Amino acid sequence: MPSVSPAELMLAAASQPLMREVFGNIPGWAKGLFYVVAAVAVGAWAYGIYRRVRLWRQGKPSGGVNYAAALKRVVRDVLLQGRFRGRPFASLAHVLLFSGFFVLLIGTTLVAIEHILADLLGRPASDPVFHKGLYYAVYELVTDSFGVAFLVGCTMFLVRRLRGAGSFAKTPADVGMLVLLIVIGVTGYVVEGLRIIHAATPLPGLSPVGYVTASLFTAAGVDQAGAGRLHFALWWFHAALALGFIAWMPYSRLIHSLAGAINLAIRNERLGTLRPISMAEVEETGLIGVAKLEDFTRQQLASLDACVSCGRCQDMCPAFEAGKPLSPRNVVQELVGVMNVRGVGGQSAGGSGQEKDSGLPLAGGVIGEETLWSCTTCGACADVCPLGVSPMGMITDLRRFLIGDGALRGSPATALQKTDRVGNPFGLPQKERLAWAAGLDVPLVKDNPEYEVLYWVGCAAAYDRRAQKIARSVVRLLQAADVNFAVLGPEERCTGESARRMGDELLFQQLAEQNVATLGEHRAKRIVAHCPHCVNSLRNDYPQAGGEYEVVHHSQLLSELVADGKLPAMPTTTAVGGSITYHDPCYLARANGITEEPRAVLAAVAGQGGGNADAGALPIIELPRNRRETSCCGGGGGRMWFDDAPSQRVGRGRVEEIVGSGAATVAVSCPFCLMMVGDGVAAEKPTMQVRDIAELLAEATLGPESGAANGNTPPSA
Amino acid sequence: MKILVPTKRVPDTDQKITATADGSGVASDHLPFVVNPFDAIALEEGVRIVEKLGDDSEVVAVGIGEADYVQQLRTALAMGSTRAICIECDQPLDPWNVARLLKEIVLREQPDLVLMGKQAVDDDANQTGQFLAALLDWPQATFASRVELLAGEIRVDRETDHGIETLRLPLPAVVTTDLRLSEPRYASMAGIMKAKKKPLDMIPLAELGVALEPRVEVLRYHSSETVRRGERLRSVDELVERLRQDVGAQA
Numbered sequence: 001m002p003s004v005s006p007a008e009l010m011l012a013a014a015s016q017p018l019m020r021e022v023f024g025n026i027p028g029w030a031k032g033l034f035y036v037v038a039a040v041a042v043g044a045w046a047y048g049i050y051r052r053v054r055l056w057r058q059g060k061p062s063g064g065v066n067y068a069a070a071l072k073r074v075v076r077d078v079l080l081q082g083r084f085r086g087r088p089f090a091s092l093a094h095v096l097l098f099s100g101f102f103v104l105l106i107g108t109t110l111v112a113i114e115h116i117l118a119d120l121l122g123r124p125a126s127d128p129v130f131h132k133g134l135y136y137a138v139y140e141l142v143t144d145s146f147g148v149a150f151l152v153g154c155t156m157f158l159v160r161r162l163r164g165a166g167s168f169a170k171t172p173a174d175v176g177m178l179v180l181l182i183v184i185g186v187t188g189y190v191v192e193g194l195r196i197i198h199a200a201t202p203l204p205g206l207s208p209v210g211y212v213t214a215s216l217f218t219a220a221g222v223d224q225a226g227a228g229r230l231h232f233a234l235w236w237f238h239a240a241l242a243l244g245f246i247a248w249m250p251y252s253r254l255i256h257s258l259a260g261a262i263n264l265a266i267r268n269e270r271l272g273t274l275r276p277i278s279m280a281e282v283e284e285t286g287l288i289g290v291a292k293l294e295d296f297t298r299q300q301l302a303s304l305d306a307c308v309s310c311g312r313c314q315d316m317c318p319a320f321e322a323g324k325p326l327s328p329r330n331v332v333q334e335l336v337g338v339m340n341v342r343g344v345g346g347q348s349a350g351g352s353g354q355e356k357d358s359g360l361p362l363a364g365g366v367i368g369e370e371t372l373w374s375c376t377t378c379g380a381c382a383d384v385c386p387l388g389v390s391p392m393g394m395i396t397d398l399r400r401f402l403i404g405d406g407a408l409r410g411s412p413a414t415a416l417q418k419t420d421r422v423g424n425p426f427g428l429p430q431k432e433r434l435a436w437a438a439g440l441d442v443p444l445v446k447d448n449p450e451y452e453v454l455y456w457v458g459c460a461a462a463y464d465r466r467a468q469k470i471a472r473s474v475v476r477l478l479q480a481a482d483v484n485f486a487v488l489g490p491e492e493r494c495t496g497e498s499a500r501r502m503g504d505e506l507l508f509q510q511l512a513e514q515n516v517a518t519l520g521e522h523r524a525k526r527i528v529a530h531c532p533h534c535v536n537s538l539r540n541d542y543p544q545a546g547g548e549y550e551v552v553h554h555s556q557l558l559s560e561l562v563a564d565g566k567l568p569a570m571p572t573t574t575a576v577g578g579s580i581t582y583h584d585p586c587y588l589a590r591a592n593g594i595t596e597e598p599r600a601v602l603a604a605v606a607g608q609g610g611g612n613a614d615a616g617a618l619p620i621i622e623l624p625r626n627r628r629e630t631s632c633c634g635g636g637g638g639r640m641w642f643d644d645a646p647s648q649r650v651g652r653g654r655v656e657e658i659v660g661s662g663a664a665t666v667a668v669s670c671p672f673c674l675m676m677v678g679d680g681v682a683a684e685k686p687t688m689q690v691r692d693i694a695e696l697l698a699e700a701t702l703g704p705e706s707g708a709a710n711g712n713t714p715p716s717a
Numbered sequence: 718m719k720i721l722v723p724t725k726r727v728p729d730t731d732q733k734i735t736a737t738a739d740g741s742g743v744a745s746d747h748l749p750f751v752v753n754p755f756d757a758i759a760l761e762e763g764v765r766i767v768e769k770l771g772d773d774s775e776v777v778a779v780g781i782g783e784a785d786y787v788q789q790l791r792t793a794l795a796m797g798s799t800r801a802i803c804i805e806c807d808q809p810l811d812p813w814n815v816a817r818l819l820k821e822i823v824l825r826e827q828p829d830l831v832l833m834g835k836q837a838v839d840d841d842a843n844q845t846g847q848f849l850a851a852l853l854d855w856p857q858a859t860f861a862s863r864v865e866l867l868a869g870e871i872r873v874d875r876e877t878d879h880g881i882e883t884l885r886l887p888l889p890a891v892v893t894t895d896l897r898l899s900e901p902r903y904a905s906m907a908g909i910m911k912a913k914k915k916p917l918d919m920i921p922l923a924e925l926g927v928a929l930e931p932r933v934e935v936l937r938y939h940s941s942e943t944v945r946r947g948e949r950l951r952s953v954d955e956l957v958e959r960l961r962q963d964v965g966a967q968a
């Protein structure tokens with residue numbers, strides 16, 4: 001390959017007619033035929049897209065679209081491919097394939113514009129409108145290089161698919177599509193090389209790959225006339241494949257490019273929120289949740305077509321890891337299958353009609369009840385999906401149907417019944433909501449109406465003997481730091497977080513309404529809660545019920561108090577012997593992005609960063625899956641109320657990971673995690689301590705609670 | 718097939734239930750009420766039988782009480798009952814009179830099977846089903862842990878202190894349910910809403926033409942205090958030692 005210096009290139013661009021003829025070597029009749037075939041292909045493409053969009057439009061309205069935000073997301077998540085996490089090989093392959101494809105698509109479009117413009121202006125083929133000079137030089141170099149990216153990406157995917165390991169789908173159609181794309185790419189270079197010989201294109205080095213193929217043909221003895229004949233034949237071959245690809249695209253998995261872009265543009269990005277249901281709608285229709293595909297939103301239906309069955313969600317799913325019958329990928333793909341066989345809302349998908357309809361209902365049939373109940377709504381699937389598909393959202397919508405249908409029994413049903421009856425899933429008297437605070441002098445809102453921070457205790461710490469110690473520790477810390485706080489006591493009810501994620505939307509709405517009224521009555525503005533589920537519900541669910549507050553997790557408030565020096569200096573001996581590890585709760589780390597504040601609290605407990613560094617700081621061990629990549633303890637999404645033995649629980653893999661860290665203590669910052677991890681660790685490694693960060697901080701700064709013999713003593717209720 | 722399921726509205730046993738100051742009854746202010754859990758099991762089993770038959774069979778839930786009873790009957794409808802009947806009655810009833818009222822409903826409805834809880838968790842009387850079978854002169858099977866519908870008859874596994882007793886009864890019959898028979902489904906607010914269109918008939922007590930004959934007189938209710946005693950021991954050995962002492966003290 002001759003090397004062309006930038007200076008030479010500039011010179012050449014300025015002095016020579018640097019260009020190539022569009023449709024060079026293609027006679028008029030062939031051009032005409034090409035346009036006819038192209039029109040047919042584009043027609044097939046447009047019809048294919050239209051058919052899918054028609055299906056999506058049978059769904060419920062997705063709500064208004066913020067176009068500025070949508071544009072930003074398209075740039076960030078689609079054009080810049082900003083959502084890949086993990087799987088470096090496949091992610092790189094996709095970035096290469098996508099960028100190559102996208103640049104070549106733009107390149108081809110520009111050539112088409114040039115050709116049409118030239119035609120309209122009546123210019124001869126030898127006098128292009130803009131496809132010449134420096135523009136042409138850059139164009140050739142860029143498209144030629146991105147063609148390489150495209151081919152490398154396709155080849156990487158093909159190799160990966162043929163090797164076969166991994167949870168991604170491996171259908172013959174997928175392999176066929178990759179082979180087609182590779183053949184299109186390769187013939188493109190071959191046609192380019194032949195054209196360089198035939199048309200004696202100036203400065204052929206601008207297309208390095210084309211130049212190499214040209215050199216190979218020359219070396220093989222192909223002369224200018226031979227190149228012309230070969231070029232004509234292969235040009236048609238290349239064109240036919242490319243047009244065939246365009247026609248096939250909407251009927252193949254590549255529909256994901258369009259469906260995915262739409263989904264990424266308009267989806268709800270906040271993991272901690274769910275779609276509300278209006279009571280009026282339920283009363284009118286008598287329906288709740290998703291019974292049929294048309295009960296999903298349009299965005300959700302489009303997201304079904306966005307799924308490429310890559311299986312990243314399945315790899316991240318803690319329920320799948322624990323051997324539960326749930327694979328988020330399969331949930332989506334089963335629904336896609338139903339969409340193709342049954343159509344949506346009476347609108348046929350226009351399939352071959354060969355596939356038989358099982359006739360099963362969606363919830364409890366196509367997707368089994370046990371599958372739907374296995375989800376902890378940890379959000380890992382929705383968070384990891386590069387296309388922004390949320391299997392979790394579909395699962396909760398299908399659960400709503402099950403709840404309305406009376407398809408829940410046993411302990412989780414009892415928990416909901418109790419929540420409905422008395423306002424907490426334990427079913428214990430509302431009057432006993434302050435029993436945890438015995439001897440602590442905790443002010444009620446009515447006794448301290450001028451409070452600054454409302455401490456939202458939550459049901460677990462109100463009633464569970466183990467979790468009560470979190471609340472006692474938080475109160476000791478708030479009192480030591482002179483924080484002006486109050487609690488609602490018997491006026492507080494379950495936020496309804498569990499109920500909502502289990503699909504009991506009406507129960508959630510009833511509880512939210514009552515709590516919003518109570519909080520309004522006591523003019524709550526700033527709320528602190530130690531339970532990430534309460535935090536998430538108050539933050540993300542309650543605005544839908546008309547409650548807007550500043551809601552912080554106790555880790556945020558406690559790390560503030562530590563940083564501001566509001567707590568006593570750490571004693572020289574720390575409360576924890578040995579090393580500490582930290583388990584991120586899903587609803588704190590993933591849904592609300594709070595990951596560093598709990599670590600700041602732990603650093604203080606471990607004697608790191610403070611004035612006690614000399615005294616020998618304790619090591620803090622990070623778990624392999626930490627922060628946003630954390631793995632669920634198994635207690636979310638209502639799983640807390642299912643009667644699983646620890647060995648059957650969703651979080652058992654996480655417990656093994658925690659035990660495997662070798663730490664002496666695992667710190668958590670969620671009462672559900674405290675109980676689930678606590679049970680799991682007790683079965684695996686009883687010597688390991690499971691403690692909330694507030695308990696550790698209270699002991700490190702204030703010492704053990706007076707009257708308590710050790711950290712494991714429950715408060716005298 | 719028609720299955721009649723009589724139910725009772727009882728206080729939620731999770732709550733602290735206390736007697737009123739004058740001892741005349743249970744302090745029911747703010748006390749949540751539920752369908753007697755054994756009756757919920759009967760409802761679930763009845764609905765399952767009907768679902769399995771898949772024909773025009775029906776489950777009819779029955780309640781006796783004041784207007785607020787409707788809430789529990791709506792729950793029964795949400796659980797899958799076809800319709801519900803409420804006998805409006807503002808007087809306290811003993812099992813004998815409950816059975817006499819139910820007999821009238823049975824004569825009106827002509828069910829093939831009466832399925833009901835073996836007892837109510839408030840007074841634990843365990844008499845109504847037996848009285849009803851006697852009044853109707855129907856065969857009865859109490860404490861059912863499994864029922865199987867055969868042609869014109871029903872096979873019932875009964876839980877007894879000595880094991881499972883299996884009976885075969887010609888229909889119509891009265892069967893009372895034990896704990897293990899079935900696991901009741903959750904009647905959510907959404908389910909209750911969906912079931913609102915199902916018929917719920919109110920029948921005034923007078924319409925049944927039954928003169929009440931009270932046989933049981935409640936003299937007084939009083940609350941008993943349970944004292945929780947707990948002690949933290951230092952070691953397993955200490956625990957074993959203490960248990961030995963306690964057993965020795967009781968022997």
